Amino acid sequence: xxxxxxxxxxxxxxxxxxxxxxxxxxxxxxxxxxxxxxxxxxxxxxxxxxxxxxxxxxxxxxxxxxxxxxxxxxxxxxxxxxxxxxxxxxxxxxxxxxxxxxxxxxxxxxxxxxxxxxxxxxxxxxxxx
Numbered sequence: 678x679x680x681x682x683x684x685x686x687x688x689x690x691x692x693x694x695x696x697x698x699x700x701x702x703x704x705x706x707x708x709x710x711x712x713x714x715x716x717x718x719x720x721x722x723x724x725x726x727x728x729x730x731x732x733x734x735x736x737x738x739x740x741x742x743x744x745x746x747x748x749x750x751x752x753x754x755x756x757x758x759x760x761x762x763x764x765x766x767x768x769x770x771x772x773x774x775x776x777x778x779x780x781x782x783x784x785x786x787x788x789x790x791x792x793x794x795x796x797x798x799x800x801x802x803x804x805x806x
């Protein structure tokens with residue numbers, strides 16, 4: 678962003694049980710907060726999987742960590758704009774890019790500058806909503 682690098686962390690593995698997996702949902706939807714612009718946006722842009730996107734836990738598909746990484750990387754293009762909904766830590770990164778709670782869910786949005794932004798949404802096995 679603006680010539681700098683930032684570390685953004687997506688959980689790809691769940692430690693809830695031996696075989697638990699992180700689940701992914703993908704969908705096209707309008708970008709919350711309106712038109713995309715480069716930079717940190719920390720005020721009044723909320724994402725809630727249920728209220729904003731009408732998405733529920735049963736619409737997610739569980740993936741093993743290697744397959745989830747492949748699925749995420751297949752959506753990203755070098756030097757293309759993205760939007761990330763996350764909790765910031767310090768001035769150089771963010772985490773909790775997954776279902777958290779109402780109005781504070783995390784996501785990666787590819788193609789945020791187009792008519793059809795594409796959301797990558799994540800949840801853990803024990804999350805029902």
